[in-house]
Amino acid sequence: QIRLLTIHPSDEDTSPLSYSLDYKSLFKAPPFAALLYCWGKLKDEVNITVNSLTVPVTANLYSALMRLRAEGLKCVWVDALCINQQDKDEKSYQVKRMGAIFQKAD
Template identity: 35%
Template sequence: MSGTIYPNQLHGRHIRILELLPGDPSEEVCCRLEERFLDDLPSYNALSYVWGDSRVKESISCNGQRMDVTTNLADALRTLRPSSATWVWADAICINQDDVLERNSQVQLMKEVYSKAEKVAIWLGK
């Protein structure tokens, strides 16, 4: 999950937030990542979910590139996808999981990320 999807390592109080683009539940999930300061975020929903089997993946389109996520996360995004674009925070996408330093620093911010969310959606699976 590295490359231009994550052009910069996050530092300090910066996070990535996901713009979930509208679409039919049968269509591919398309999204866009944007880096923002934690104290200057648009209204967003945080997603708490069961990761599921990490060996079972599905591709989504993120910043115009293929990105593999767990099928359970793709199902959650597909189900939550509205008829217009919405902002979502989901750890597996918003944090570069391949960057240990970034992952460790972002975990320290997760309590605040969840508390600042307009809503927290909990997804246990289909």
């Protein structure tokens, strides 16, 4: 299983980003894009909402997510958000699966 961010639609391109983070079977997952962490300066963080919680992301990642939403994409996998970075076992397991994740991604 992997976690996927489901993009909440918005009527305006400038509306704040809001997502749900849910577990999905990799091979039964809906179409999704995959992004490796978009690096940037920590001082340039922007907040998004994930499962009703405020989560800081870099400005670069925020821009990428805004573009994906504007293109009408429904789901996205981002290593920094979809892998529990605090759980070393999960992180190790998921990193080994990244090849399969990127093969499955659109």
